Amino acid sequence: MKPHKSASKALRGSSKTPQKSPRSSLHRSVAQDIGARILNGEFAPGTLLPNEAEWCKSFGVSRTAVREAIKMLMGKGLIISRPRIGSRVQPREQWNLLDRDVLAWYCAAAKQSHFLAHMQQVREILEPETAALAAANHTAEQMRAIEDAYEEMAAAKTLAAWNDADVRFHFAILQAAGNELLVPLGLVIESALGSMFNYTARQKGDVGRTLPGHARILSAIRARRPNAARLAVRKLLGDTSRIVGQVIQAAGKKQRVVRA
Amino acid sequence: MKPHKSASKALRGSSKTPQKSPRSSLHRSVAQDIGARILNGEFAPGTLLPNEAEWCKSFGVSRTAVREAIKMLMGKGLIISRPRIGSRVQPREQWNLLDRDVLAWYCAAAKQSHFLAHMQQVREILEPETAALAAANHTAEQMRAIEDAYEEMAAAKTLAAWNDADVRFHFAILQAAGNELLVPLGLVIESALGSMFNYTARQKGDVGRTLPGHARILSAIRARRPNAARLAVRKLLGDTSRIVGQVIQAAGKKQRVVRA
């Protein structure tokens, strides 16, 4: 019996697209599925997962693929497996929530609006200080990267191009801050926001409206004025925050996040 | 040939200690070794790693174990592997630096003092705001957890007991902030700091000296005064910052971190 092909196709999304990066492999798909179901609450922390043989049957794949998937999830702190016991879902404190995949699964799992607010909160804490650090520490080369991104943003015709440049703008500031920990942190936040938000809330009108805000940030950093940079970012975030608030309200949730 | 036992023993650190958590398994050890070497700079980003067969030989383990180790590293964004090409070290932006293991490997890799400063910087950004959020959002139960930790801290006789309570104190504040993203973030920072710093810089004399600072934080949170909490944390961090600064200086590095 060789379910090689068929089982594979059943799992992988569109086998039509032979993407550059190997986003589709069996173990990856299996890990994706199990991980999403854990974050989804289907398997609560402390729960004993089905054993490997059962996963094999339910996915129609070999034990090799299942084990490799489990190893990936172990690496993300979601589960722990021991002989004779099986694989158990770890307590939430162990979860590597800052992992791109885990965060994506978490975003996809229901509580979006409530989570979106938390993410925005973290942004409001991190980004002003990041900009301030960038103002204090940036090198000439890093400054140029920020300016380039701004130019592209200003010249962007399509919404997609604008978003692309916007992401580069923020990333350039992150790097200019000169703190190696802030970079992955910012990346995670941005990517998660992008994946759930999809930046669709930004209407075309917003583009022009937020450009001056970006300009203020740019010049504050260039002038090496940390406090001005901090304030400029706060101001820009204030607008975004309003939009996020509207999205949350539109989602019909009354969940409120208290701002300190 | 059954190199099962021997090869295993050669890799795992002390096979004398059958720890509760399965910290020792072949794939884990292999992942540990390769991961540390990547973070160590032995395999730079973009480098093509030895292929699986060579890892098997050099570690004396089967391909299964090597592959599972590679899957864990893939899950952490350190490497990517493709058929016919092999496994390549990902660019640093892809690394999941916020992963406990990755961070530990990174800490172990040389640049400690410089990294310690960056970590301290992130603490100075996050912790005041976390305390402010806790002041605004805490529930009665969360408040009790904070108070309990404080009591234990005050009653602690040994340095170890004090550190233990201290960690719980900070963790309780993290949870009281009511932001699910801040919890893992804080955990990562604390654990990394703990692992490299080992809290040995805190002499016994410091214990008594920082207790009032903790008390101020506690009462500010209890009184639901976010701004007071923020200031209290900043003050306490100022002391720690001095200690860290001394450690860095003691390390003989002149590396300076510009504070915005």
Added chain:
DNA sequence: AATAATCGTTTGTATGATAAATGACGCCAA
């Protein structure tokens, strides 16, 4: 010379077997 077919290397997946770990159970003794 440009294009197509072929080949070889490397990872991906499957399969089956054995080893090790450990909870559960039953046995024996105090």
Added chain:
DNA sequence: TTGGCGTCATTTATCATACAAACGATTATT
């Protein structure tokens, strides 16, 4: 009855081997 001890069964851990798939390089073909 109860507490300790050995056995057993289940599950993961590891090994070994084989084949499939992907894809760069090479060679053949037009």
